[in-house]
Amino acid sequence: MNNIKIIGVAGGGTMGSGIAQILAQHGFKIIVTDIAEKYLENTKRIILLNQKTLISEGLLTEKQAHEELKNISFTTDKSVFRDADIIIEAIIEKLDIKQDYWKEVEEIAREDCIFATNTSGLSINDVCSKLTNKKRFIGMHWWNPPHIIPLIELIKSTETTEETVQLLTELVEKIGKKSVVVLKDVNGFIGNRIQFAVYREALKIVEEGIATVEDVDKAMKFGPGFRYPVLGPFETSDLGGLDTFYYISAYLFDELSDAKQPTKLQQELIDNNNLGVKTGKGWYDYSDGKGEAAMERRDKNFYKMLKHIHNN
Numbered sequence: 001m002n003n004i005k006i007i008g009v010a011g012g013g014t015m016g017s018g019i020a021q022i023l024a025q026h027g028f029k030i031i032v033t034d035i036a037e038k039y040l041e042n043t044k045r046i047i048l049l050n051q052k053t054l055i056s057e058g059l060l061t062e063k064q065a066h067e068e069l070k071n072i073s074f075t076t077d078k079s080v081f082r083d084a085d086i087i088i089e090a091i092i093e094k095l096d097i098k099q100d101y102w103k104e105v106e107e108i109a110r111e112d113c114i115f116a117t118n119t120s121g122l123s124i125n126d127v128c129s130k131l132t133n134k135k136r137f138i139g140m141h142w143w144n145p146p147h148i149i150p151l152i153e154l155i156k157s158t159e160t161t162e163e164t165v166q167l168l169t170e171l172v173e174k175i176g177k178k179s180v181v182v183l184k185d186v187n188g189f190i191g192n193r194i195q196f197a198v199y200r201e202a203l204k205i206v207e208e209g210i211a212t213v214e215d216v217d218k219a220m221k222f223g224p225g226f227r228y229p230v231l232g233p234f235e236t237s238d239l240g241g242l243d244t245f246y247y248i249s250a251y252l253f254d255e256l257s258d259a260k261q262p263t264k265l266q267q268e269l270i271d272n273n274n275l276g277v278k279t280g281k282g283w284y285d286y287s288d289g290k291g292e293a294a295m296e297r298r299d300k301n302f303y304k305m306l307k308h309i310h311n312n
């Protein structure tokens, strides 16, 4: 880990900009590449905006922000990756583009450079299928916004070595985040499998008229959601009693949603262009500035949680 000095970030969009920022904050030299200058301008804009909020929340000083920026360089020329110790790819989520991209990078990068893809859900085996050396390739799934959310999932392909996993585990620890290792190359990794199991059940509860959208959100935030930052599902069941959880599973599992496709209600919302904050309406109404207010509320609460983590 001590030999890791230069990290390449491919794609400076929503994820790449935050990834570059948090790594630079911890002293790594970062090279961000993208396909055109205009996208790199966007990367700089996002980083400055994130820094401004972090400063106003007291989570970053002006001096740290300045140092952080000095550690990041921006270019459209990916041949700079020849100097990188690790390359993290956060380009468009299209399998063929990622496969060709990594093939090109393999011709540029050093033999000992580690390759990590931030794919949301593509198979890690598929993403690296065109590479000659797959041992140094790994999935590194950051959560949005990457400079705030602590979790990073490390996903093994069938060929990823333990050394590769170990190195990235140490990197994650060094930047103050939390890693988990996904031992099999499966869709949704850990976090999204659980998140979507919850979403699928929430949809069923609403679609069957068991409760309103508002009450499902409220139940989650003040019940299970209140527990989750402190206890995972296994810790919860240990404390609750495994026999009790077993008896509940025996009558409840059969009733839970096992929908194999997105539901009718989801389809209706999509068909009516009710896509949430971005179109002004989803499950809730976000017209007349209510969307911006919802995002501000979310960010304020995220920052409160981040401060709590910093202080503990």
Ligand SMILES: NC(=O)c1ccc[n+]([C@@H]2O[C@H](COP(=O)([O-])OP(=O)(O)OC[C@H]3O[C@@H](n4cnc5c(N)ncnc54)[C@H](O)[C@@H]3O)[C@@H](O)[C@H]2O)c1
Pocket: 010, 011, 012, 013, 014, 015, 016, 033, 034, 035, 036, 039, 089, 090, 091, 092, 093, 094, 097, 101, 118, 119, 120, 121, 141, 142, 143, 144
């Ligand atoms: N947005 C999320 O919530 C989220 C969360 C976790 C993982 N991801 C994954 O991260 C990756 C990036 O997502 P995003 O939301 O940042 O996308 P984005 O569209 O905001 O950014 C992608 C960037 O990659 C650039 N790009 C595209 N092709 C390129 C190429 N060949 N070479 C270099 N740069 C290229 C684009 O110009 C753009 O700036 C995707 O694989 C996505 O699935 C996204």
